[in-house]
Amino acid sequence: MQTFGWPEAYFILRAASWTIALTAIAFVIGGLFGGVLAIMRLSRLKLLRRFAAGYILVIQSIPVLMVLFMSYYGLSAVGIELPPFLAASASLAIYVSAYLAEIWRGSIESVPRQQWEASASLALTRGQQYRYIILPQAARISLPPTVGFLVQLVKNTSIVQVVGFVDLMRAGMLVNNATYQAFQIFTLVGAIYFAICFPLSRLSRHLEKVMNASRSH
Amino acid sequence: MILNGVMLTIALSFVAIALGLVLATLMSALRSLAGSWAGYIVDAYVELMRNTPFLVQLFMIFFGLPQIGIRMNGLEASMLAMTLNLAAYATEIIRAGVDSIHKSQIEAGLALAMSRRQVFQYVVLQPAFARVWPALSSQFVLMMLASSICSFVSVQELSGTAAIIEQDTFRSFETYIIVTVIYLVLALSLKLFLNWLGRRIFPQVSGLARVTEAHGEAA
Numbered sequence: 001m002q003t004f005g006w007p008e009a010y011f012i013l014r015a016a017s018w019t020i021a022l023t024a025i026a027f028v029i030g031g032l033f034g035g036v037l038a039i040m041r042l043s044r045l046k047l048l049r050r051f052a053a054g055y056i057l058v059i060q061s062i063p064v065l066m067v068l069f070m071s072y073y074g075l076s077a078v079g080i081e082l083p084p085f086l087a088a089s090a091s092l093a094i095y096v097s098a099y100l101a102e103i104w105r106g107s108i109e110s111v112p113r114q115q116w117e118a119s120a121s122l123a124l125t126r127g128q129q130y131r132y133i134i135l136p137q138a139a140r141i142s143l144p145p146t147v148g149f150l151v152q153l154v155k156n157t158s159i160v161q162v163v164g165f166v167d168l169m170r171a172g173m174l175v176n177n178a179t180y181q182a183f184q185i186f187t188l189v190g191a192i193y194f195a196i197c198f199p200l201s202r203l204s205r206h207l208e209k210v211m212n213a214s215r216s217h
Numbered sequence: 218m219i220l221n222g223v224m225l226t227i228a229l230s231f232v233a234i235a236l237g238l239v240l241a242t243l244m245s246a247l248r249s250l251a252g253s254w255a256g257y258i259v260d261a262y263v264e265l266m267r268n269t270p271f272l273v274q275l276f277m278i279f280f281g282l283p284q285i286g287i288r289m290n291g292l293e294a295s296m297l298a299m300t301l302n303l304a305a306y307a308t309e310i311i312r313a314g315v316d317s318i319h320k321s322q323i324e325a326g327l328a329l330a331m332s333r334r335q336v337f338q339y340v341v342l343q344p345a346f347a348r349v350w351p352a353l354s355s356q357f358v359l360m361m362l363a364s365s366i367c368s369f370v371s372v373q374e375l376s377g378t379a380a381i382i383e384q385d386t387f388r389s390f391e392t393y394i395i396v397t398v399i400y401l402v403l404a405l406s407l408k409l410f411l412n413w414l415g416r417r418i419f420p421q422v423s424g425l426a427r428v429t430e431a432h433g434e435a436a
Binding site: 058060061062063064065066067069070073074075076077078151154155156158159162169172173176181182183185186187189190193194197198201 | 264265267268269270271272273274276277280281282283284285358362363365366368369376379380383387388389390393394396397400401404405408
């Protein structure tokens with residue numbers, strides 16, 4: 001039996017970069033869809049509003065694990081074989097899109113209504129209103145909760161190991177299968193997750209404080 | 218078989234919610250009543266749990282603890298992990314509610330010769346709970362969904378059952394669709410139930426503005 005030593009620790013540490021890569025991809029793709037969904041949710045067309053609301057409700061009410069199972073095992077049963085990395089990033093992006101859409105919708109709605117009215121009276125089109133007046137303000141408001149959500153995403157990437165993708169969590173499990181020194185291994189794995197997440201949590205809280213201070217002026 | 222899985226998912230969630238809430242209330246009380254060192258320990262615990270994945274916590278309990286002589290089966294480990302995880306999130310949510318109680322309320326309570334404990338219980342905790350109930354509710358729903366992860370330590374709850382049926386029948390798509398729909402129904406029913414419960418327990422604040430937005434935080 002192997003023992004848990006520096007090579008194993010290095011292997012785990014290197015797998016952490018896959019966790020970060022997966023987070024980044026899921027965040028960017030999910031963010032794009034989430035942005036579109038947020039705007040659809042606020043659209044003047046009932047059909048678009050309904051569709052976005054339904055999608056968000058469903059995705060937020062089912063476990064990410066089920067989305068992952070369906071996109072990996074489910075799709076392969078109907079003949080579509082996704083490689084693990086693709087299935088993992090697609091599932092996480094779906095999860096991200098629903099949560100970011102809600103966070104961003106809240107931010108857009110918290111821009112005072114007078115801003116819409118004032119920009120409409122300047123004869124701006126709806127697209128121009130979003131681009132020049134509403135979104136820049138909404139982006140500022142949405143920054144703290146978005147960074148906070150990033151922490152949730154980093155942690156949730158840990159479940160992609162079920163499809164065999166070697167992220168931080170999977171690396172820990174592989175080393176555990178070889179050495180059976182679970183306590184040390186999962187302490188290290190947990191510490192690495194903590195090292196990624198804690199600064200983000202702090203940043204989110206800091207941003208929140210800064211913005212509350214600037215709003216009270 | 219699926220029905221057993223559903224029952225186990227509900228039972229796991231119920232135990233975790235009940236125990237987690239009690240633990241969180243105690244930790245919140247510790248934070249605001251006892252000396253500052255207890256507050257620091259609670260804060261450290263909350264930060265530690267909130268910044269590591271639930272799966273790591275579960276594995277630490279299931280695979281890690283036996284190494285120092287504490288052995289648990291999958292079900293016990295899942296229950297413990299869910300409770301500890303939920304307690305940390307709930308403590309953080311309750312803290313927001315406690316912070317929102319105005320100082321003058323506490324002073325007024327003390328002026329009425331209430332003890333510090335009475336003030337905490339009646340003047341601080343009850344209104345705080347009422348205000349953060351929506352955030353707590355969505356955290357409970359997220360915990361119920363996160364219980365799906367307990368299938369990793371071979372607990373036969375809903376998603377564990379799904380994996381077994383899938384292996385037996387090879388009808389993955391149908392199996393996962395059905396199970397996903399069941400989760401959806403469970404989550405929506407839990408949401409409705411908690412809303413109803415909130416209106417029942419805290420009727421006095423149903424018209425007041427709530428402090429915390431129910432932002433989702435998955436475990």
